[in-house]
Amino acid sequence: MIISDAVKYIGADDRNIDLFESQYRVPHGVSYNSYLILDEKVAVMDTADKRVEEMWFDNLERELAGRMPDYLVISHMEPDHGALIGRFIEKYPQAKLVGNARTFPMISQFFHEDLEDKRVVVAEGDELSLGEHTLTFYMAPMVHWPEVMVTYEKKEKILFSADGFGKFGTLDTDEDWACEARRYYFNIVGKYGMQVQALLKKAAALEIEMICPLHGPVLKENLDYYMNKYQIWSSYEPEDKGVFVAYASIHGNTAKAAEYMAEQLREKGVEKVVVCDLAREDMAEAVEDAFRYDRIVLAAATYDGGIFTWMEHFLHHLKAKNYQKRKAAIIENGTWAPAAGKQMKALLETMKDVEVLEQIVTVKSALSEANKEEIERLAESLCTTTV
Numbered sequence: 001m002i003i004s005d006a007v008k009y010i011g012a013d014d015r016n017i018d019l020f021e022s023q024y025r026v027p028h029g030v031s032y033n034s035y036l037i038l039d040e041k042v043a044v045m046d047t048a049d050k051r052v053e054e055m056w057f058d059n060l061e062r063e064l065a066g067r068m069p070d071y072l073v074i075s076h077m078e079p080d081h082g083a084l085i086g087r088f089i090e091k092y093p094q095a096k097l098v099g100n101a102r103t104f105p106m107i108s109q110f111f112h113e114d115l116e117d118k119r120v121v122v123a124e125g126d127e128l129s130l131g132e133h134t135l136t137f138y139m140a141p142m143v144h145w146p147e148v149m150v151t152y153e154k155k156e157k158i159l160f161s162a163d164g165f166g167k168f169g170t171l172d173t174d175e176d177w178a179c180e181a182r183r184y185y186f187n188i189v190g191k192y193g194m195q196v197q198a199l200l201k202k203a204a205a206l207e208i209e210m211i212c213p214l215h216g217p218v219l220k221e222n223l224d225y226y227m228n229k230y231q232i233w234s235s236y237e238p239e240d241k242g243v244f245v246a247y248a249s250i251h252g253n254t255a256k257a258a259e260y261m262a263e264q265l266r267e268k269g270v271e272k273v274v275v276c277d278l279a280r281e282d283m284a285e286a287v288e289d290a291f292r293y294d295r296i297v298l299a300a301a302t303y304d305g306g307i308f309t310w311m312e313h314f315l316h317h318l319k320a321k322n323y324q325k326r327k328a329a330i331i332e333n334g335t336w337a338p339a340a341g342k343q344m345k346a347l348l349e350t351m352k353d354v355e356v357l358e359q360i361v362t363v364k365s366a367l368s369e370a371n372k373e374e375i376e377r378l379a380e381s382l383c384t385t386t387v
Contacts (some may be wrong), residue, residue, distance in 0.1 A: 001218060003173060003210070004156055006133065008036040009129065009218070010044075010059040012052035013170035020168065021080075024284045024323075025188060028180075029170040030081060032056070033214045035160065036063050037153070041070040042129030044095075045151065045160050045212060047084035048333065056084060058092070061088065068092060071128070073119070074099040075162040076148050081214055089118070096120045098128065100139060102147035122149075136249050138202050140164070142195040144188055157209040163189065165226055166215030171355040178229060184289040185233050190291065190321040193226040196234035197365040200227065236324045238294035242272025243382065246286055247331075248279060248311035253366045255334040258299040261331065262371060264379035278310035286318050295327045295382055302334035307343050310383065315347045324352035329382050331375070333363040357381050 001009040011033035018123035020026045036054065042064070057317035060069075069092050074082060085107060088095070095361050097107070100119045107115060108153035121320055122128070122137045129135075133155045140148045144163060145206050151160040189196060204227075209217040211226065216306040219226055232239050241316070258275060265273045267323050272293065300311035328348050332341030341360040359381065361374045 002160075003035065003212065003218060006038050007153075007156060007158065007212075008038065008063040010034045010036050010056065010063055012048060012055040012059065013172065014049065014051050015170055020127070021188075024168070024183075025282050028168065028173040030168055031045055031171045031215055033212065033216070033218075034060075034081075035212055036060065037070075037130060037135075038063075038067070038134055039133045041129075042067055043071040043073055043128075043130055043133075043135065044069045044088075044214075045073050045096075046075055046081045047072070047088055049080040050083040053084055057087075065140065070130075071096050071098050073151060073160075074103050074107070075151060075160060076145060076214065077110065077237065078145060078163075079110070081268050082107075082110065082341065083275070086113065089115075090112060095332060098137075099150050099382050100137070100147060102141070103149075106146045106147055116268050122326065125356050133228060137232075138199070140195070140199045142192045143199055144192055144295060150203075152206050152208075153183045157207050159203060159206065159208045161211050161213045164196070165211050165212040165219060167217070169216065171217060177217070177226075181229070182233065182282055182292065184215070186288050186321055187293045190233070190287075193234040193236055193322060196230065200234065202229060203227070213380075227251045230365060233291070236291070236344070237324070239271055239292045240294070241292040242274065244289045244293045245273065245297040245299070246278055246290070246311070246314060247276070248301060248308040248314070249268065249277070249299070249333075250301045250303070250308060253363065254301045254308075255301050256330050256369065257333065257361070257363050257375065258297070258366050260367060260377060261299065261329075261375050263295055265383065266374050268379055268383045269381060277312050283314065283317060284315055284349040287321060290318055290323060290326075291321075295329075297329045297331065297382070298348075299331035300333070300340045300344060302332065302338050302340040305337070305339055307340045309339070311344065315344065319347065319351060322352075326353075327357070329356050329357045329359075330360045331363065331378075335365045338362050338364065
């Protein structure tokens with residue numbers, strides 16, 4: 001990847017990983033991005049995951065071409081970016097480590113190193129001159145760890161955005177940016193919308209011509225598109241008008257009710273209706289779609305007097321990621337003591353600005369003609385109300 005004459009890409013693709021952070025499916029792998037700035041002084045912008053250790057050091061050595069790094073700028077201490085700091089210190093003992101007041105305690109926790117003579121502690125707005133290139137540091141706490149900071153390079157107008165504007169997938173994966181960036185955002189950063197908004201305000205004051213994230217492609221064109229997506233996502237506004245129908249079915253009868261609901265919504269003119277079997281589909285993608293659309297239908301069987309496992313799991317994820325500003329409808333199922341609906345409603349009501357329709361459709365074992373009429377009315381209510 002070509003950044004510029006002075007700024008080099010030294011990251012690496014990981015095509016063998018199956019679960020990012022041991023929980024998110026990444027069928028197209030992931031990139032661990034890192035950059036090198038060559039000037040009078042040489043700055044390395046983050047390291048990488050231990051999974052690509054040898055590749056990363058080979059890339060660094062190739063681009064250094066015999067020079068020695070003066071600084072390692074550490075924007076984020078999570079091990080997919082900071083795992084190689086210890087070996088970097090051993091290999092380049094002359095280099096200074098640039099971080100903020102929250103960075104260095106974490107380094108000591110991970111590597112147990114005495115860094116007193118290596119630390120360059122920066123705060124909001126501090127600058128570091130490399131020669132023609134000048135780095136300015138902006139704190140981004142809780143996007144998505146407390147020590148995160150981003151770096152702006154003045155000469156080439158580059159924002160090194162840490163995990164911001166990242167996505168799943170290797171750099172050579174040919175796919176739409178928004179889909180995997182959205183799944184990445186809501187599952188990893190989604191809880192911290194307020195903090196992302198604060199960072200976007202700082203970015204708005206900068207003249208940015210390129211965004212270099214720690215995952216995914218370098219963004220060089222139509223930057224307003226990416227900024228707008230982050231503005232929508234971080235403010236928890238629906239991205240699209242549509243209905244996400246999520247179900248957790250044991251023997252298939254709840255699934256039939258959910259599919260019937262989807263049919264009714266389409267018949268009533270809803271153009272975007274997405275149906276998800278929570279037991280079998282990617283949970284991270286289900287979370288993504290829940291945030292993408294302005295309405296949601298939850299259909300679940302009763303299990304052990306509560307909500308069937310996969311729906312309970314899904315609702316836990318939504319709560320943890322700060323789900324809000326949506327309209328919701330509920331379908332429950334139970335053969336002798338339906339109880340899932342009331343409990344789903346109670347969980348939804350703990351979320352900010354989630355309006356739950358009063359009517360709960362109760363299926364007793366299998367979908368009946370009476371149930372179909374109730375679902376038709378529920379679909380009508382969901383279509384005639386807006387968030």
